[in-house]
Amino acid sequence: MRRCVLLPSRTKTRPFLSRAFSTKPNEPIVSIKNATFYRQHPTATAESGESNPPLFPNLTIELPSSTAKAEHWAVIGPSSAGKTTLFEILRGQHLCFPPTARSYPYLSSPEIERKDHRLRVPSRAIQYVGFAGKHGGGLRGGNTAGAYLSARYESRKEDTDFSVLDYLTGSIELNPMKTEKQRLRTDDAVQKVIDDLNLQALVDMPVGNLSNGQTRRAKIAKALLEKPEILLLDEPFMGLDPPTLKMLSPLLCKLAEAQAPRIVLSLRPQDSLPDWITHVVRLGPELRVAYQGSKGKTADAASGQKPKVKTRLHKDSREGVLLKGTTAPPIGEPIVEMRDVVVKYGSKTVLGNWQETIDGQTRHGLHWTVRRGSRWGIFGPNGSGKTTLLSLISSDHPQSYSLPITLFSHRRLPTPGQPGISLFDLQSRIGHSSPEVHNFFPKHLSLRRTLESAWADTFLSPPALTYARDCLVDSHLRWFEPALNPHYASSAHGSYKHQQRLETSGQHFRHGTQLLNLDPATNPTDWADGLAFGALPFSAQRLALLLRALIKKPDLVILDEAFSGMDAALRDKCMLFLTWGTA
Numbered sequence: 001m002r003r004c005v006l007l008p009s010r011t012k013t014r015p016f017l018s019r020a021f022s023t024k025p026n027e028p029i030v031s032i033k034n035a036t037f038y039r040q041h042p043t044a045t046a047e048s049g050e051s052n053p054p055l056f057p058n059l060t061i062e063l064p065s066s067t068a069k070a071e072h073w074a075v076i077g078p079s080s081a082g083k084t085t086l087f088e089i090l091r092g093q094h095l096c097f098p099p100t101a102r103s104y105p106y107l108s109s110p111e112i113e114r115k116d117h118r119l120r121v122p123s124r125a126i127q128y129v130g131f132a133g134k135h136g137g138g139l140r141g142g143n144t145a146g147a148y149l150s151a152r153y154e155s156r157k158e159d160t161d162f163s164v165l166d167y168l169t170g171s172i173e174l175n176p177m178k179t180e181k182q183r184l185r186t187d188d189a190v191q192k193v194i195d196d197l198n199l200q201a202l203v204d205m206p207v208g209n210l211s212n213g214q215t216r217r218a219k220i221a222k223a224l225l226e227k228p229e230i231l232l233l234d235e236p237f238m239g240l241d242p243p244t245l246k247m248l249s250p251l252l253c254k255l256a257e258a259q260a261p262r263i264v265l266s267l268r269p270q271d272s273l274p275d276w277i278t279h280v281v282r283l284g285p286e287l288r289v290a291y292q293g294s295k296g297k298t299a300d301a302a303s304g305q306k307p308k309v310k311t312r313l314h315k316d317s318r319e320g321v322l323l324k325g326t327t328a329p330p331i332g333e334p335i336v337e338m339r340d341v342v343v344k345y346g347s348k349t350v351l352g353n354w355q356e357t358i359d360g361q362t363r364h365g366l367h368w369t370v371r372r373g374s375r376w377g378i379f380g381p382n383g384s385g386k387t388t389l390l391s392l393i394s395s396d397h398p399q400s401y402s403l404p405i406t407l408f409s410h411r412r413l414p415t416p417g418q419p420g421i422s423l424f425d426l427q428s429r430i431g432h433s434s435p436e437v438h439n440f441f442p443k444h445l446s447l448r449r450t451l452e453s454a455w456a457d458t459f460l461s462p463p464a465l466t467y468a469r470d471c472l473v474d475s476h477l478r479w480f481e482p483a484l485n486p487h488y489a490s491s492a493h494g495s496y497k498h499q500q501r502l503e504t505s506g507q508h509f510r511h512g513t514q515l516l517n518l519d520p521a522t523n524p525t526d527w528a529d530g531l532a533f534g535a536l537p538f539s540a541q542r543l544a545l546l547l548r549a550l551i552k553k554p555d556l557v558i559l560d561e562a563f564s565g566m567d568a569a570l571r572d573k574c575m576l577f578l579t580w581g582t583a
Contacts, residue, residue: 027105028062029125029229029262030090035059035101037094051487055085055094055287063090063230063264065106072256072276074265074295077283078567079539080486083266084130085287087232090264092122106229119229127228127261129219131235164210165203168193168222193221197251211383212435213244217251224261231261237271239435239564241381249274270568332372335556336393337406341366343388343399351385372555387434390560394432395423408555424457431549434560438545443534447484448473448525450533450544454552469552476547477525479577483570484540485527539566546574 037055064071077083088094089102096102106112107120119125162171168190194200197217202210210218216236223231236252237245253276256263267273273280277295284290342352342365352365366389370376378386391397392405401412408429410421431454441450442459449463451473456463482488533541546562563571 026064026066027109028064029106030061030063030102030104030122032059032061032089032096032102035096035098037089037096039094041095042097053287056082056089056289057287059089059289061281061289061292063262065229069278070257070259071279072263073279073281074267074273074277075281075283076267076269076271076273078269079565079570080537081283081285082287083283084234086281086283087128087234087264087266090230090232091126091128112229116227119227124226125229126232127223127226127230128232129223129234129236131216131219131238162207163204164199164207164218165190167207167218168203168225189225193224196224196255197221198247213240213248213382216240216248220252224255228261230264231255232264232266234266235268235271235565236265237267239561244382245272249276252276268567329373331374333409334369334371334406335408336368336370338366338368338392339404340364341368341392341403341405343385343392343397343403351388370556387436387560390434390558393556394430394558395426396436427457429555431552431554431557432560433542433545433549433562434558435564436560438541441533441545443532445533446529447531447533447536447544448477448528451476451548451551454548472551474525476551477528480543480547480573481525481527483543483573484536485531486537486540487527539570542566543570543574550578 036057036059038052039055040052042052042054063073075083075086085094089096092102092104104122104125107122107125112119112125194203197220199217199221202214202218207215207218220231220233220236233252236248240248252263252265253274255261256276265274265277273295279293280291280295281289282291340352340363343350354365356363356367358367370393378389380386388397392400392403393407395401395407395412405412407421407426410419412420414420440459445453445459452463452465452469453459454463455465455469477484533544536544542562542565546559549557549559549562563574566574
């Protein structure tokens with residue numbers, strides 16, 4: 001029998017950790033060089049190319065770990081330009097070709113190992129906070145199972161109404177077990193983010209009662225507790241009023257200057273660029289980077305082209321919408337009547353805490369009459385009660401049953417000699433689009449089914465369709481196909497050659513800068529059957545809900561931040577549609 005003897009090697013070997021962490025000083029956190037990305041593995045078939053287009057072909061971008069002069073970046077692009085997709089790529093998502101073109105040198109350094117070895121994973125070191133689409137919808141995320149629209153207006157606090165402090169510490173489940181992540185969140189760390197983001201007055205408030213601006217600060221605070229190297233904020237200023245914006249921007253500036261963490265924003269072209277931003281990435285069409293560098297230069301300047309100047313249609317126009325020549329509809333009977341309306345939660349008054357002089361008498365609360373044919377605008381800062389007021393009309397607010405409110409000449413509950421109005425009858429006469437409707441709307445419904453649900457009692461119940469209503473859905477889909485169909489630019493109807501043929505055929509209509517083919521015979525709308533509502537870009541989702549509110553031509557239309565998340569061009573098209581329709 002032979003024996004095997006293991007003798008120690010005389011050759012000196014470097015420790016494994018030393019080899020793994022042998023990085024140069026000031027290595028970038030993210031390094032992407034001439035890379036092209038795909039959502040799925042690319043194949044040679046043309047069919048897959050249409051549904052799986054390349055993402056940011058030949059992309060080259062770096063986010064440094066340290067520079068002599070601090071760099072603060074912002075990604076600027078219109079809706080559907082790929083801002084969220086670029087952030088996903090920076091976090092390590094999507095397939096990279098070649099695979100070695102994307103790397104994270106700094107995350108393999110000894111410095112990261114000393115901080116927290118978990119930060120070696122890109123998705124941990126680079127945190128993402130979104131405020132729209134599947135990433136928005138409040139602090140509970142996109143999971144709305146078992147929830148309902150009226151829940152946020154109820155004054156009673158249930159066991160499942162978790163506070164802001166519960167959200168920050170991760171205790172948002174019944175009978176939660178203390179995880180490693182919660183143990184690492186010390187009281188000092190939680191208190192620091194509460195102080196940094198001015199959340200002291202909100203820690204005991206239920207998360208469902210937070211306003212838009214308060215929700216954003218809470219989501220940023222929770223991301224900061226992960227102590228990331230980079231914090232990606234996707235459109236943090238969207239839908240905020242000037243006072244809230246004035247408060248949030250300096251808070252982000254303070255975090256960015258301390259580089260704890262480094263901040264990268266995504267903004268729309270119409271958003272104001274914060275003064276503390278030093279570098280920008282401007283996105284072009286078809287998921288491409290048009291320019292990256294100092295914010296003192298623009299993409300037009302870099303390419304030697306003169307910047308385009310946006311002109312208005314008329315001096316009296318607002319947002320480029322011609323107002324002269326429109327005929328105001330006649331004012332008819334009252335649709336909504338409110339008398340002495342005061343909304344209170346216990347001793348706290350949230351709406352109607354004022355007095356008015358009406359017919360020589362001093363009255364308390366809100367007095368308001370909305371007549372058929374009138375057009376109203378409700379203005380106020382975040383948290384002032386705009387959505388609460390509208391929820392009284394839509395009957396989503398529980399107190400709408402007991403307050404002196406008349407809707408379509410009926411009270412919500414029966415009175416002697418007067419029947420009440422049912423919820424289904426009320427919903428059939430009102431078109432409603434709001435962030436709350438967006439949050440609760442089923443994401444698995446197709447785009448066509450989304451519009452058809454305007455004639456349904458609930459989101460998921462069968463709609464009452466007719467041939468005329470089917471034609472109405474088709475006409476709306478054709479009119480807004482460039483904004484609703486993500487594959488429109490690469491489709492046969494959106495191609496440049498097809499638009500050239502339309503110029504000479506006469507089967508077209510110019511909608512802004514797009515030539516639209518409105519001929520049902522040559523432009524079917526089958527594409528809307530296979531598009532899930534949740535798979536659409538955020539701006540397209542908002543547009544679909546706007547069309548859902550308008551398509552059935554209801555007696556009353558409620559638009560609560562319906563244009564939030566849309567870029568200027570799409571918003572102008574929607575305003576034109578509201579003014580003129582498709583005529």
